[in-house]
Amino acid sequence: MTVLIAIPARYASTRYPGKPLVELNGPDGRKTLIRRSWEAAMAVKGADRVVVATDDARIADHATAFGAEVVMTSTACQNGTERCAEVAAKLPGFDIVVNLQGDAPLTPAWFIEDLVAGLNADPLAEIATPVLRCEGAMQAKLLDDRRHGRVGGTTAVFGAGGRGLYFSKEVIPFTGRDYADDEPTPVFHHVGVYAYRPAALAAYPDWQVGPLETLEGLEQLRFLENGRAVLCVEVQARGRQFWELNNPSDVPVIESMMSQMG
Numbered sequence: 001m002t003v004l005i006a007i008p009a010r011y012a013s014t015r016y017p018g019k020p021l022v023e024l025n026g027p028d029g030r031k032t033l034i035r036r037s038w039e040a041a042m043a044v045k046g047a048d049r050v051v052v053a054t055d056d057a058r059i060a061d062h063a064t065a066f067g068a069e070v071v072m073t074s075t076a077c078q079n080g081t082e083r084c085a086e087v088a089a090k091l092p093g094f095d096i097v098v099n100l101q102g103d104a105p106l107t108p109a110w111f112i113e114d115l116v117a118g119l120n121a122d123p124l125a126e127i128a129t130p131v132l133r134c135e136g137a138m139q140a141k142l143l144d145d146r147r148h149g150r151v152g153g154t155t156a157v158f159g160a161g162g163r164g165l166y167f168s169k170e171v172i173p174f175t176g177r178d179y180a181d182d183e184p185t186p187v188f189h190h191v192g193v194y195a196y197r198p199a200a201l202a203a204y205p206d207w208q209v210g211p212l213e214t215l216e217g218l219e220q221l222r223f224l225e226n227g228r229a230v231l232c233v234e235v236q237a238r239g240r241q242f243w244e245l246n247n248p249s250d251v252p253v254i255e256s257m258m259s260q261m262g
Contacts, residue, residue: 002048003116004094005041006071006087008080009034009063009102011056016248020059020102024251026258033245034059036105038068043109046116048094052102053087079219081194082205088198096120097201099194103245106257111191111235118162118233119195125231126200127223129164130191131156132235136179139187141243142171150247154190154218156232164230167218191235192244194220200228 009020016022020034031039034052041050052063055075063070071090077083084099096116100107111130119128134142134155145152146169155172157165166172167190179185196204200223210225212218223230241257243250 001046001095001116001120002093003046003096003098004088004091005044005047005050005098005100005112006053006084007034007037007041007051007100007102008073008077008083009037009052009054009056009059010077010083011054011059016246019245020054021062022245022251024105024245024258025255032062033105034063034102035066035068037100037102037107038063038066040105040107040109041100041112044112045109046113047098049091051087051091053083055083078209081196081201081219081222084194084196085201085205088196088201092198094198097196097198099196101192101244104192105245106241106243106254107191107193108238108240110238112193112195114235115193115195115233118231119197122161122231125229126197127220127228128195128231128233129156129220130193130235131158131188131232132191132237134185134187134189135181136183136185137181138189139171139175139179139185140181142187142189146171150249151217152246152250153244154192156188156190158188158232162232162234164220164224164232166224167216167220169216169218188232188234 023030051069051071060070073083073086213221
């Protein structure tokens, strides 16, 4: 089984322009978001190739300078999955293509390793994505983002066999209660990583964008809206904190987490 990891990165983000080149201060000094995401990908065991996928020369030049392989993609790509589809078409022959989005530098290597193993073990699934059970503190952060009108993390609900039912930027399911900081909740934080079978990834750009994807702005909903099986793979934090960089206010949160993790 051969695995390609692609890291989609675009400069023209609506919510946070230039986000991949934002510097994050950590115990190892100041490094850009895209560099930290690339280093996270390079730590994954079993990955045969890691590339940065972008349509922007500033990101490409920076990534090349710190040693990353870059694949240039079209400016017409609507999301990271479409960008990964272009990469897979240019670099054929891999059994699984992983999309490690460039705004999740805290993604532990085992999240991706477990994700690839989960997809490999389920021949009926065409895409897999990790989910992390929230403790009370994480759920409170998600709810706080929504109360203040910030687009924060995504949550997922799934049924038997881990089959994805829905993904939302709202906090679902509704629980109706507060939880202690370290108390497990029924809410699962969706981790922005995907593993695709090449055939499903190749078909994706030709599917029409549906109403749910349009409303939520979540690319994985296109698979559900086209009747494709999405596997949710529960991963374990193992004491690590996880957060994505969606807004400028997330920078100090991630820097604090990196400092605490050393």
